[in-house]
C-alpha cells in the first residue's frame with residue numbers, strides 16, 4: 296500500500312511558491328524530489344501583479360516540459376485559510392482584496408492552495424526538517440517579519456479565523472515603538488529584520504557579529520518564545536527565516552536567556568533549534584500543503600522519496 300501511495304505522489308509535479316517581504320522563491324518538485332528553485336528580491340512597490348509576472352518568467356526558466364499538477368503557496372502575511380484569501384500584507388503594497396489563488400490558477404492552469412508562510416513553514420520542518428516526527432511542534436519564522444505555526448498530531452492549528460500563532464504582533468514592550476500593525480512594541484517591531492535594518496541602518500548579518508547587540512536582542516526574542524512555551528508547551532520550537540542563519544551567534548545566547556527567563560519552576564521542555572531546511576522550509580511546506588489539500592494524501596507518505604536534509608544534531 297505504501298508503495299502505491301509513493302508511486303502516485305512521485306508522478307506529481309508541484310509548483311511551490313514562497314512570497315516574503317524581502318524575497319520570493321519558487322520551486323518545482325517531482326514527487327518529493329526538488330527539481331529546481333529560483334529566488335528573486337521582492338519589489339515592494341510592484342504589487343501582486345509585478346510579483347506574479349516575475350514568477351511566470353522564473354517558471355519559464357525552471358520548467359519547460361510537463362504538466363504542473365498542483366501549487367502550494369506560503370504567503371508572508373495573514374491568510375483566511377477557509378476562504379483561501381490573502382487578508383493583508385504589512386510589508387508589500389496592494390495585496391488586500393487581491394485574489395491570489397484565482398490568479399495563479401488561471402495563469403498556470405493548476406489547482407492552488409495557500410496558507411500563511413509560518414503555517415507552511417511548520418509543515419516543511421515538521422515533515423521533512425528539524426521537527427520531523429516531533430509533535431506538538433512550534434515553528435517561528437524570524438525574517439523580514441515574524442510569525443509562528445503550530446503542528447499537532449492531528450495537523451495544523453489555525454484557530455477560529457486562521458490567525459492562530461501570530462506571534463509577531465504579540466507585545467513584548469508595552470511602551471515600545473509603533474509597529475506596522477498599529478500596536479506598539481510588538482515582537483516583530485523589536486526583533487524582525489525589517490526593523491533591525493531601519494533602526495540600526497545595517498543588515499541583521501552585521502549586527503549579529505556584535506555580542507553586545509545580540510545580548511540585548513535575545514531578551515525580547517526570549518520573551519516571545521516564553522509566551523509560546525507557556526501557552527502551548529510544544530515538544531520543540533524550530534526557528535527558521537534569514538535571521539536564524541546567524542546560527543550559534545544567535546542560538547547560544549538565546550538559550551542562555553531562555554534559561555534565565557523560564558526559571559526552575561518550569562519543568563517542561565525548552566528545546567529551541569534552528570530550521571534544518573535552510574531557505575526551503577516554506578517551499579517544502581508548500582509541497583506538503585498541496586499534497587494534503589490537492590492530492591489528498593498524507594504528507595508523511597512523501598518521506599519515502601524525500602531528498603530533504605536530516606534534522607541537525609541537537610545542542611544542549
Ligand SMILES: [Zn+2]
Nearest residue numbers: 464474476481
Ligand atoms: Zn505589531
